[in-house]
Amino acid sequence: MKQKYWLCRRKNVLFSFDSETGKRESLCTGDKEEAKRIIRAKNDAATQPAINISIARAYLVGTDPKLVERTWGFVMREFCSVKKESTRLRRERAIKSKAFNSIRNKRLVETTAEDFYTVLKSGGVFTHHILRCLHNLALGMGWVLAPVIPPKLWPKIEKKFKRAVTLQEHQRIVQSENNIERRHYYELLWEIGAAQTDAANLTAANIDWENRLLSYHRQKTGELCMLEIGPRLESLLKNLPSEGALFPRISQLPDRWRAAEFRRRCRVLKIEGISLHSYRYAWASRAKRVGMPERFAQSALGHASLAVHREYAREGVAICPSLENYEGKLVSVHTAEKPLAKAS
Incomplete structure (x- = not known):
């Protein structure tokens, strides 16, 4: 040596x-x-x-002859080998980050905690999330014999606050949008709180006029979302095509193009801190504010997890109604008071 x-x-x-x-x-x-x-x-x-x-x-x-040969580049390729195309593309974009260059060709058996800390310092919250996913994959598959960083010693991350779109901001966005299809698209997001891709892919077949229901399956999770069509949503849907895609042009655009167009609109109006996904936060917050039961709101947004739904609705404040008004709505039932027991 x-x-x-x-x-x-x-x-x-x-x-x-x-x-x-x-x-x-x-x-x-x-x-x-x-x-x-x-x-x-x-x-x-x-x-x-x-x-x-x-x-x-x-x-x-x-x-395992390959145990000493595997690199983090191999783990990254396995991480991206998923069947769902949208997930695969998102992961492929994530691992191209320059923050991962320091470990891309690093052997797993030679990796130290300092190597991971170098990656974490070079990236942000999403880099932290992806690195932890890679680490868990390697650990779960037995490619790493012990945690590089123990679970309790991973640096805590501070997520960037994501807020909901306010009614005033939504009205300004719609009023300033000259493209009719995009205007209707933003209005639909406000009414149903769908994810941007789910809303863009809606067709006339998703509308059940007989039962006044709008239903679709989420692309991300496959969860069924079903909403009753109210007067305002009915008026909007009748302005959309009665056959085929509700948004013929928007449905053909990649999600990042739709997001970029919305971001440009917000910059023109000097609106900061929101994205198309903020419409989901807005819908959840509005539902919480008016006292809609969580099970209904979860069903409308396609949330299988109550914790996830509550994270979306955290900006909404549920105001407790007057107990007096609640008592007035109850049917009065005469109940005789029990006689007090006599003292012996």
């Missing part, structure tokens, strides 16, 4: 020379024998971990 530290002298001063970095460090001694002992100790300290790793590799190869 290549020796890392060498003894060198310069102007009667003894130094240790690092053959890997090219740096010199004073040994603070003029005794050559003592300097040799220091160099020998430094080399032993540097060599022993490498020997231990070589021994460990020999044992690992016996159980």
